[in-house]
Amino acid sequence: MDLSTFNWLPLLAALMVASTPILLAGIGELVVEKAGVLNLGVEGMMITGAVCGFAMAIATESAVIGFVSAAVGGAVLSLLFGVLTQVLLSNQVATGLALTLFGLGLSAVLGQNYIGVKGIEISAVNLGPLADIPFLGPVLFQHDGMVYVSLLMVVAVWYFLNRTRAGLVLRAVGESHDAAHALGYKVVRIRLAAIAFGGACAGLGGAYLSLIRVPQWTEGMTAGAGWLALALVVFASWKPGRVLIGAYLFGGLTVLQLNLQAAGVKVPVELLSMSPYVITILVLVLISSGRRGRQTAAPASLGRAFHATT
Amino acid sequence: MTQPNSQEAPLLRINALTKAYPGVIANEDVSFDIGTAEIHALLGENGAGKSTLVKMIYGLVKPDSGQMVFAGAPFAPPAPAAARQTGVAMVFQHFSLFEALNVAENVALGMENPPAMGQLAERITSVSRAYGLPLDPARRVGDLSAGERQRVEIVRCLLQDPKLLIMDEPTSVLTPQEVEILFETLRKLRAEGTSILYISHKLEEIRTLCDRATILRRGKVVAKTDPQQASASELAEMMVGTALKPAARVTGMKGAVMLEVRGLSMAAPSDFGTALKDLSFQVNAGEILGIGGVAGNGQDELLLALSGEITTAAGTVRMQDDDLSQQGPLERRRAGLLCAPEERLGHAAVPDMSLTENAMLTARVRENMDKAGMLDWGAARSFAQDVIKAFDVRTPGPATAAQALSGGNLQKFVVGREILQQPSVLVVNQPTWGVDAAAAAAIRQALLDLAAQGAAVVMISQDLDEILEIADRFVALNGGQLSASEPVEGLTLERIGLMLGGAHGMEVAQGAPAHATAPQGGPS
Numbered sequence: 001m002d003l004s005t006f007n008w009l010p011l012l013a014a015l016m017v018a019s020t021p022i023l024l025a026g027i028g029e030l031v032v033e034k035a036g037v038l039n040l041g042v043e044g045m046m047i048t049g050a051v052c053g054f055a056m057a058i059a060t061e062s063a064v065i066g067f068v069s070a071a072v073g074g075a076v077l078s079l080l081f082g083v084l085t086q087v088l089l090s091n092q093v094a095t096g097l098a099l100t101l102f103g104l105g106l107s108a109v110l111g112q113n114y115i116g117v118k119g120i121e122i123s124a125v126n127l128g129p130l131a132d133i134p135f136l137g138p139v140l141f142q143h144d145g146m147v148y149v150s151l152l153m154v155v156a157v158w159y160f161l162n163r164t165r166a167g168l169v170l171r172a173v174g175e176s177h178d179a180a181h182a183l184g185y186k187v188v189r190i191r192l193a194a195i196a197f198g199g200a201c202a203g204l205g206g207a208y209l210s211l212i213r214v215p216q217w218t219e220g221m222t223a224g225a226g227w228l229a230l231a232l233v234v235f236a237s238w239k240p241g242r243v244l245i246g247a248y249l250f251g252g253l254t255v256l257q258l259n260l261q262a263a264g265v266k267v268p269v270e271l272l273s274m275s276p277y278v279i280t281i282l283v284l285v286l287i288s289s290g291r292r293g294r295q296t297a298a299p300a301s302l303g304r305a306f307h308a309t310t
Numbered sequence: 311m312t313q314p315n316s317q318e319a320p321l322l323r324i325n326a327l328t329k330a331y332p333g334v335i336a337n338e339d340v341s342f343d344i345g346t347a348e349i350h351a352l353l354g355e356n357g358a359g360k361s362t363l364v365k366m367i368y369g370l371v372k373p374d375s376g377q378m379v380f381a382g383a384p385f386a387p388p389a390p391a392a393a394r395q396t397g398v399a400m401v402f403q404h405f406s407l408f409e410a411l412n413v414a415e416n417v418a419l420g421m422e423n424p425p426a427m428g429q430l431a432e433r434i435t436s437v438s439r440a441y442g443l444p445l446d447p448a449r450r451v452g453d454l455s456a457g458e459r460q461r462v463e464i465v466r467c468l469l470q471d472p473k474l475l476i477m478d479e480p481t482s483v484l485t486p487q488e489v490e491i492l493f494e495t496l497r498k499l500r501a502e503g504t505s506i507l508y509i510s511h512k513l514e515e516i517r518t519l520c521d522r523a524t525i526l527r528r529g530k531v532v533a534k535t536d537p538q539q540a541s542a543s544e545l546a547e548m549m550v551g552t553a554l555k556p557a558a559r560v561t562g563m564k565g566a567v568m569l570e571v572r573g574l575s576m577a578a579p580s581d582f583g584t585a586l587k588d589l590s591f592q593v594n595a596g597e598i599l600g601i602g603g604v605a606g607n608g609q610d611e612l613l614l615a616l617s618g619e620i621t622t623a624a625g626t627v628r629m630q631d632d633d634l635s636q637q638g639p640l641e642r643r644r645a646g647l648l649c650a651p652e653e654r655l656g657h658a659a660v661p662d663m664s665l666t667e668n669a670m671l672t673a674r675v676r677e678n679m680d681k682a683g684m685l686d687w688g689a690a691r692s693f694a695q696d697v698i699k700a701f702d703v704r705t706p707g708p709a710t711a712a713q714a715l716s717g718g719n720l721q722k723f724v725v726g727r728e729i730l731q732q733p734s735v736l737v738v739n740q741p742t743w744g745v746d747a748a749a750a751a752a753i754r755q756a757l758l759d760l761a762a763q764g765a766a767v768v769m770i771s772q773d774l775d776e777i778l779e780i781a782d783r784f785v786a787l788n789g790g791q792l793s794a795s796e797p798v799e800g801l802t803l804e805r806i807g808l809m810l811g812g813a814h815g816m817e818v819a820q821g822a823p824a825h826a827t828a829p830q831g832g833p834s
Contacts (some may be wrong), residue, residue: 168415168419169419172408175409176407176409182407183405183420184370184390185419186389
């Protein structure tokens with residue numbers, strides 16, 4: 001294996017772009033799970049966002065409208081899940097899986113006329129002299145706006161969860177919905193809001209794929225990114241900062257796999273594509289074998305249905 | 311003690327409140343007053359409607375009819391936030407705390423307009439010191455003891471300067487020392503002008519602490535009384551509606567040794583557990599052995615070792631001629647050694663499963679609930695039905711989930727389920743914990759009857775009165791070690807105090823709980 005001919009610069013430059021979809025979807029799912037809801041429909045919401053964003057961006061020639069539409073599309077789809085699980089008390093795992101299948105089908109129908117259509121041009125944001133710094137410039141400062149929006153989102157979610165009262169209430173609902181209800185908090189309403197936020201983020205992540213990363217619409221184009229985002233939340237043990245680290249690690253592995261192939265290095269592709277999941281399993285083992293033993297970082301009410309008895 | 315100011319306008323006047331649920335009237339025409347700076351007891355059996363009533367005061371439930379007047383103004387809180395703003399605070403029976411969050415965050419969640427976290431932490435520290443309830447605001451609630459968790463709830467209420475503090479069964483999770491600290495705090499609050507609505511079915515506590523009492527039975531007010539003038543048995547009679555028979559003890563013949571524990575040692579099963587050190591005792595047929603001591607001194611571990619959930623060295627647990635030390639719970643059940651653990655939900659019964667399913671879980675072997683290798687649900691259902699009938703478990707039927715039963719009813723079910731299997735040896739841990747007077751009396755009588763039929767009973771209990779009432783012999787469990795046994799007959803409280811050794815602060819006498827008499831350096 002000859003690594004001296006291997007060019008690291010494009011790999012690092014592509015890393016942030018490759019990681020942004022799962023970072024967006026992951027940070028949204030983190031908020032959902034912090035509220036005690038397990039939405040396995042991330043893949044479905046992402047691809048719905050991808051097609052909504054692509055269609056609206058083509059129609060309006062505006063990337064901003066495209067992303068906003070993607071967020072709205074993802075949120076609307078997630079509220080379908082929200083109403084089913086929070087109001088009608090359906091099983092969260094089954095409903096989430098159904099949402100993924102539904103989203104894949106729905107996006108295929110919506111996207112029929114967009115197959116092979118060329119996407120719109122989206123240029124990098126101009127960060128002035130920063131972009132001209134050797135090495136760091138291309139790696140960090142020559143990207144499109146959404147990359148920086150996703151980073152801001154991580155900071156905002158961290159601040160919201162750890163520094164604001166609304167964030168505290170949301171975590172409380174995820175820890176013990178019965179206790180939160182006894183204190184007079186609106187459990188169902190708070191969870192619906194979290195689910196909608198998660199849906200919007202997943203939609204943004206999907207649109208990032210169809211508008212920037214690829215950029216065009218193909219059926220099933222998320223190709224498992226939603227599942228990667230779900231694994232990411234567990235990998236991050238429900239902490240926003242670690243979601244960022246995990247997203248760049250997982251995203252990095254994807255880019256590495258492509259670049260290694262291009263460089264002709266003989267590493268089985270399958271090995272690299274499954275590595276995020278192997279790492280997540282290892283992290284799970286590490287968490288649960290730690291000193292705290294059974295006390296994992298997972299919100300205590302995660303996935304449990306809430307029904308007010310009074 | 312301050313006298314209630316009955317001449318002045320009451321702080322809270324409750325007038326003809328009625329609340330009905332489908333099939334049951336939880337409260338019917340309930341009226342009473344709570345004065346300023348008064349500790350007012352709300353007394354009643356499980357299911358008498360106490361919880362529904364306080365939920366209406368706290369804004370969690372809306373009454374069907376009736377009014378409330380708080381400090382002269384009409385009071386109908388649509389939500390707990392409104393009640394809190396008016397000056398009503400509540401400490402819940404089952405803690406409304408979040409284990410993964412720290413003390414300060416938990417306090418903030420129960421306040422309307424909490425200050426910034428830094429300031430709040432300071433206020434928690436100062437208020438908790440002022441009331442003798444020390445708390446570290448940065449600690450995770452999941453790491454706190456039951457008593458400390460209750461402090462969090464109380465401090466959360468106190469930070470809002472409530473005019474009325476509602477306490478729902480506050481002592482059911484506390485050790486006797488913690489009860490004494492709590493009572494000091496409550497008296498201090500009363501002296502400062504706060505009213506307290508104190509819900510309990512522990513009669514001695516109410517007689518010690520409360521100025522007035524309102525007694526509920528089946529959703530109606532049946533009596534209003536001065537608890538310091540009434541005797542505990544009078545209060546119990548008003549609460550239950552009939553005179554309670556003290557358990558009738560039949561001093562039957564003591565038979566052969568049924569259970570023998572010899573040199574039982576066991577490492578602590580968890581970081582917070584207690585190791586058992588060289589325990590030895592015998593129980594004869596027809597006898598009840600009472601094991602006393604403050605919680606956390608090895609009671610739970612002893613039950614695990616006897617039930618077979620944790621096996622111990624060979625020869626340590628013997629039933630007649632069989633060595634059961636290495637056998638699991640199923641083999642021990644087959645041999646006739648049955649157990650009813652303390653924790654009703656999650657240990658003695660599976661909360662989400664029906665009573666039929668819970669009956670199947672422990673009674674399958676002894677009650678032949680197998681049919682050609684398949685589970686015989688019909689047999690389980692009729693066994694559950696038998697338990698419900700024999701022990702007066704109040705429930706719609708055996709298909710009800712265990713967690714839907716009130717504490718007392720579920721306790722009757724889990725104890726009754728073991729007794730009806732006719733064990734040769736029955737081990738019970740805290741058989742009447744959190745159970746109302748009538749149900750407790752029924753359970754104690756059932757244990758006596760079982761012993762009279764020739765079974766050996768091991769009763770682990772923190773309630774010394776209960777041990778003195780029904781046990782034949784007494785041993786003290788302290789720091790994982792067992793004292794020598796003494797016959798209960800002729801046992802003086804002084805002697806018990808000596809046997810308990812480091813178990814200071816134990817509630818021994820009727821009336822006021824004893825202060826710490828033993829030197830420091832208890833369970834270590």
